[in-house]
Amino acid sequence: MSDPIEVSLTHRMNFPDKEDLLDRTAQGILGTPMDRPEGPLKVSGTATYADEDHPPGTVYGWLVRSSISKGWVTGFNTRDLRAMPGVLAVIRDKRMLRNPAQGQASKAPYQGPAEIFYKGQPIALVVAETFEQARDAALNARADYDDRSAKGVFVPAEAKYEAPRSQQASKGDLDEAMDEAAFAVDVEYHTPSMSHAAMEPHAAVAWWDGGHVTLRGSYQMLGSNKAELADALGISPRNVRILSPYVGGGFGSKLGISHEGVAAAIAAQKLGRPVAVALHRRQQFETTHRRSESRQRIRLSCGADGRMTGVGHDAWVSNLPAESFSEPVTQATPFTYDGENRQIGHHVGRLNITCAGSMRAPGEAIGVPVTEAAMDELAQAAGIDPVEFRLRNIPEKDPSSGRPFSSNRLADCLTRGAESFGWKDRRENGARREGEWLIGMGVASAIRVNMLVPSTARVILLPDGTARVETDMTDIGTGSYSILTQIAAEVLGLPADRVTTVLGDSDLPQSSGSGGSFGAASSGSSVMLAAKAVREKLAKRMDCDPDDLTLKDGYAIAENRRRTLAEVLEGDTLQGTGTIKKGLTSVDHQQACWGAQFAEVAVSTVTGEVHVRRLAATFACGRILNAKTARSQCIGGMIFGIGQALHEEISTDARDGSFVNRDLAEYHVPANLDVPHIDIEFLNDRDPYANPMQAKGIGELACCGTAGAIVNAIANATGERFRSFPVTLDKVLERLG
Amino acid sequence: MDVTLTVNGAQRTLQLDDPRVSLLDALRQRLDLTGTKKGCDHGQCGACTVIVNGRRINSCLSLAVMHDGDEITTIEGIGQPGDLAxxxxxxxxxxxxxxxxxxxxxxxxxxxxxxxxxxxxxxxxxxxxxxxxxxxxxxxxxxxxxxxxxxxxxxxxxxxxxxxxxxxxxxxxxxx
Amino acid sequence: MKAFDYYRAESPADVIGTDARPIAGGTNLLDLMKHQVETPDRLADVNHVGLDGIERDGDGLRVGALVRNSDLAADPSVREGWPLLSRAILAGASGQIRNRATTGGNLMQRTRCYYFYDLDTPCNKRAPGSGCSAIGGVNRIHAILGASGDCIATYPGDMAVAMSALDAVVEVEGPNGRREIAATDFHRLPGDAPQRDNDLQPGEMILSVRLPAPLGGKHIYRKVRDRRSYAFALVSVAAVVVMDAGRMSTVRLAFGGVAHKPWRVPAAEALLQGQAPSPDLFDRAADAVLDGATGQGHNDFKIPLLRRTLNAVLAEATEGSK
The missing domain is CATH 1.10.150.120 ([2Fe-2S]-binding domain)
Structure with a gap:
């Protein structure tokens, strides 16, 4: 086969898209509820995840946990462990990680297994011939310590807080606005540490070929992961290849290279054999990232007319010493609601507990439900219907920066959502009862910033008229395989089954990766551009302007000519490379995704148990690329919100910072019976400032707000405000008469 | 010790040197049937569910040696691409x-x-x-x-x- | 998991009197062995010793130790005569676990105390004399009744709570022959030896559980927990109430999630028995049940929760029977 003919397109988003290409293509596959192309593999157990498809001769590693919370490892029973059956190595290498890398770090996180910063920190890797031998030996590891746990700080109340200057902001005089307001609330809310708890625990298998390492792992962002692993190992990124064809859930927990990847690579190099390291579920809870707990003070004021005059949001979160990440709790507050007088405060405390990092919608996931609950409190104080109160306070432009919105559909979402949900049937607080159950309805806006991240993809049109999409993008359940297939098929006018999408290999062109809900928009745009480059080449071969070319069902049509793609290609392969970069539209416009969420709950007057009876949401997030996977993303996000509202909390022992409920029996992610029917509606929407596809993020938006709607519904049911998440039955019981 | 399992209708004999091997790990690591997943290894998630002698169980909470003579159906035996159940x-x-x-x-x-x-x-x-x-x-x-x-x-x-x-x-x- | 010797027992005789640890469903034992909380040297696989039948015993029923939870809950005679037992079993664990877990094994289920599971913290149950980390630690799921200064763990199961209320009898055999233990007395209070969960002696094996004649009346098992399914009880109430001419002629109550054993208070039952139901009476019964109840901080809520749940269960059990 001859060399492919290469074409490329790079696009920087400096201006809104006016081309509307995806509204002019003919295939009609984009946006449809197409089944996932990898579905047959996933339902038959043939999709291979990280800890599968082991090379021959693979041996097993198990990480050893620190039994102290702060101090140094001074000795280790390596000799005893080496004498145990099957044990091949006990590795305490200074390149091992303290905690996983943060998202997009592209360099190694804090390294060194000798100094202990939190209980459960990995301090060694034991490798043995079999999994059973490795586990046994690791559980018999004994370290000597210089134990400084007594100096550890384990609870927020004892932490020293920093207030980074760049993360404080104010405008006008909030104190005065609060004093002069007809109605005001000044309330404090608490949210707990939470865990991603993806169903696939982190796992990696590494093998070396000379100075080159291949790592099969469970990661979300292969481009930066490659750089992180290389940096951690002290080798060039050119000598690293990471494979993550299927990722068993991420939610942010697999953004950065993690313990198992680095440890497996070190061990495999040392032993000259492939080494597999899977985190035990309890290790996932205590050594990968958590979502930080938060304390949030919300101050809101409005006039007698229900128009807001002040918005204040101060947040206190935590992380390990020397970690730069801190949960950006207030991220959406500056632009969500009107108010002349504003104040944002951000405070970071240092704790000796498991590293905090990004978890699904870092910031808004906990900031929005809290502000939405406080909004409800203010609406109630002002005697205005909560939906109406929100509608009255939606700003024309970003009230903090003065920037225009690229698009703001919040009012449409609230109005349409209220109608579909039957909001008009909501009664006064405490007015609806069925037997022992109090029934209530609640609303919350859903807001999440929209982002674009550099991304590159290749689209190869083969001589037989089939196409292959190649990028190092991952599919963590979000639907990347589906939408990238659909985008290429749409632009090239191919039935979806003639497009094969290859992902999850760091040797492929570097994508945005999966995170921050920017994956679909960023990697999708790169695929669109790559396909568009090929399309333009086809137009040339058809002797027509690209605008006059119709591609459909494998045919190229221009004027009265209709040829199969194979005929147009004449044995050639066209290889398009597309790159998207963010530009001025991210700076001169405030971009966000919008939604309105509604919940109906029942609260037992006997036990304080809360059941969610109904959830509904209306979203506006630009073009929908696949109606089926988009809906699934939303359902999943909202169920995350059920967990956040009612169940999920990492219980930390205040004496040593350990996570006592670090398993799936005691950390309660929602189970099937906890989840009611959920209605999802997407508004027909386009955001030309977002990217050439005019699509925006979805997966995180859906979990911003749900918990707010649920606690507001609980308030409507009971007449009581609960300001500490999750609203477990003991908290409800305390207030029941 | 030899453990004979009928997996997805085919008889498979495992030479197990270690009785600690769970049914789940036997399937995944020794029979290369990785369709059965390990989510928690402690019966708290259900990802490892297989059908043994007609009943669903958590394969993580069972030793392979305890299943000598048993009939096991895994996801691979339910249907494969092109012939899905x-x-x-x-x-x-x-x-x-x-x-x-x-x-x-x-x-x-x-x-x-x-x-x-x-x-x-x-x-x-x-x-x-x-x-x-x-x-x-x-x-x-x-x-x-x-x-x-x-x-x-x-x-x-x-x-x-x-x-x-x-x-x-x-x-x-x-x-x- | 420590290495162990394994053998398949062909009959109870292969196990009784030995130092081997019986393994049946394995749903709790293997969980604990993987954490090396349990480290038996020998495992006797008892899945093939028989003892897997449910048979009539006069007006009662004899349930073999190897009867799976699913089979017991679905058994037509159990559903008919002892629905409390079906309901309690079905409120526990998941379909998969109930398909493996056995009658005998479920009685042997150990606590879910976080610290019992954590080898790096003191725990008198796991390592006698090391101390109790739950006291002064996170103790939301812990005991409010019958706890000691050495241990505040709870028995986490559901099935045994119903068996206690039903006056079931556990039949065991040891090197010195057979004996019977009332289900209510099978589990112990922690006292100063919390390492012992129950009264089973070394070398003994559970053969069966005998259910006395059906009581009739209403059978209610109400389990209160953090998730609607697949979660351990914070508090559970098992109740059998038989009404006769507007009075409670028979009352059996047992409580789960609140003590080191299924909690049974004869004084509370006596107080209700023969009386017409009333909220005031229910409240006095709750007083009797909660006599001596002590919270540890995080679990203080279990005291009002038990009271409210009991009141609601009694109201439901006596509703419309006047």
Whole structure:
């Protein structure tokens, strides 16, 4: 086969898209509820995840946990462990990680297994011939310590807080606005540490070929992961290849290279054999990232007319010493609601507990439900219907920066959502009862910033008229395989089954990766551009302007000519490379995704148990690329919100910072019976400032707000405000008469 | 010690040097049947569900040696691409999965669960403990031993209801 | 998991009197062995010793130790005569676990105390004399009744709570022959030896559980927990109430999630027995049940929760029977 003919397109988003290409293509596959192309593999157990498809001769590693919370490892029973059956190595290498890398770090996180910063920190890797031998030996590891746990700080109340200057902001005089307001609330809310708890625990298998390492792992962002692993190992990124064809859930927990990847690579190099390291579920809870707990003070004021005059949001979160990440709790507050007088405060405390990092919608996931609950409190104080109160306070432009919105559909979402949900049937607080159950309805806006991240993809049109999409993008359940297939098929006018999408290999062109809900928009745009480059080449071969070319069902049509793609290609392969970069539209416009969420709950007057009876949401997030996977993303996000509202909390022992409920029996992610029917509606929407596809993020938006709607519904049911998440039955019981 | 299992209809003999090997690890690491997933290894998630002698169990909480002579069905034995079982097709049609990691366990569990319903087994929601009607809540309760963090529960319920009510018919329509 | 010797027992005789640890469903034992909380040297696989039948015993029923939870809950005679037992079993765990877990094994289920599971913290149950981390630690799921200064763990199961209320009898055999233990007395209070969960002696094996004649009346098992399914009880109430001419002629109550054993208070039952139901009476019964109840901080809520749940269960059990 001859060399492919290469074409490329790079696009920087400096201006809104006016081309509307995806509204002019003919295939009609984009946006449809197409089944996932990898579905047959996933339902038959043939999709291979990280800890599968082991090379021959693979041996097993198990990480050893620190039994102290702060101090140094001074000795280790390596000799005893080496004498145990099957044990091949006990590795305490200074390149091992303290905690996983943060998202997009592209360099190694804090390294060194000798100094202990939190209980459960990995301090060694034991490798043995079999999994059973490795586990046994690791559980018999004994370290000597210089134990400084007594100096550890384990609870927020004892932490020293920093207030980074760049993360404080104010405008006008909030104190005065609060004093002069007809109605005001000044309330404090608490949210707990939470865990991603993806169903696939982190796992990696590494093998070396000379100075080159291949790592099969469970990661979300292969481009930066490659750089992180290389940096951690002290080798060039050119000598690293990471494979993550299927990722068993991420939610942010697999953004950065993690313990198992680095440890497996070190061990495999040392032993000259492939080494597999899977985190035990309890290790996932205590050594990968958590979502930080938060304390949030919300101050809101409005006039007698229900128009807001002040918005204040101060947040206190935590992380390990020397970690730069801190949960950006207030991220959406500056632009969500009107108010002349504003104040944002951000405070970071240092704790000796498991590293905090990004978890699904870092910031808004906990900031929005809290502000939405406080909004409800203010609406109630002002005697205005909560939906109406929100509608009255939606700003024309970003009230903090003065920037225009690229698009703001919040009012449409609230109005349409209220109608579909039957909001008009909501009664006064405490007015609806069925037997022992109090029934209530609640609303919350859903807001999440929209982002674009550099991304590159290749689209190869083969001589037989089939196409292959190649990028190092991952599919963590979000639907990347589906939408990238659909985008290429749409632009090239191919039935979806003639497009094969290859992902999850760091040797492929570097994508945005999966995170921050920017994956679909960023990697999708790169695929669109790559396909568009090929399309333009086809137009040339058809002797027509690209605008006059119709591609459909494998045919190229221009004027009265209709040829199969194979005929147009004449044995050639066209290889398009597309790159998207963010530009001025991210700076001169405030971009966000919008939604309105509604919940109906029942609260037992006997036990304080809360059941969610109904959830509904209306979203506006630009073009929908696949109606089926988009809906699934939303359902999943909202169920995350059920967990956040009612169940999920990492219980930390205040004496040593350990996570006592670090398993799936005691950390309660929602189970099937906890989840009611959920209605999802997407508004027909386009955001030309977002990217050439005019699509925006979805997966995180859906979990911003749900918990707010649920606690507001609980308030409507009971007449009581609960300001500490999750609203477990003991908290409800305390207030029941 | 030799352990003979009938896995997906084929007899497999394992030479086990170590009785500590769980049924789950035997399937995944020694028989290369990695369709059965390890989510928690402690019976807290259901990802490792297989059917042993006709019943769904958590393969992580069983030793392989305890199953000498048993008949085991894993997801690989339910259906393969090109020849998927109605339940598998229903999961695809209703998008009853996202990341796919809990999916084999969900499908194994659902398959056996429908059999339990056919046998008239009650659940904690079956008020009079009589034969259960397969309401959505009954499906939810009976599937609560399979966690899904992507949280596809509503789609999983739809898929199971569809498969239970004659997914075959829907498949025929799809194929037509 | 420590290495162990494994053998398949062909009959109870292969196990009784030996130092081997019986393994049946394995749903709790293997969980604990993987954490090396349990480290038996020998495992006797008892799945093939028989003892897997449910048979009539006069007006009662004898349930073999190897009867799976699913089979017991679905058994037509159990559903008919002892629905409390079906309901309690079905409120526990998941379909998969109930398909493996056995009658005998479920009685042997150990606590879910976080610290019992954590080898790096003191725990008198796991390592006698090391101390109790739950006291002064996170103790939301812990005991409010019958706890000691050495241990505040709870028995986490559901099935045994119903068996206690039903006056079931556990039949065991040891090297010195057979004996019977009332289900209510099978589990112990922690006292100063919390390492012992129950009264089973070394070398003894559970053969069966005998259910006395059906009581009739209403059978209610109400389990309160953090998730609607697949979660351990914070508090559970098992109740059998038989009404006769507007009075409670028979009352059996047992409580789960609140003590080191299924909690049974004869004084509370006596107080209700023969009386017409009333909220005031229910409240006095709750007083009797909660006599001596002590919270540890995080679990203080269990005291009002038990009271409210009991009141609601009694109201439901006596509703419309006047």
């Amino acid at each position: 109605p339940m598998q097709q229903a999961f695809i049609r209703h998008d009853g999965f996202q990341c796919g990691y809990c999916t084999p366990g969900q499908i194994m569990s659902a398959t056996a669960m429908l059999d339990e319903v056919r046998q008239g087994w009650p659940s904690q929601l079956s008020g009079d403990l009589g034969p259960a009607e397969l309401t959505d809540d009954e499906i939810r309760e009976r599937m609560s031993g399979n966690l899904c963090r992507c949280s596809c529960y509503p789609n999983i319920v739809d898929a199971i209801r569809d498969a239970a009510q004659g997914g075959d018919r829907a498949n025929a329509e799809d194929a037509a």
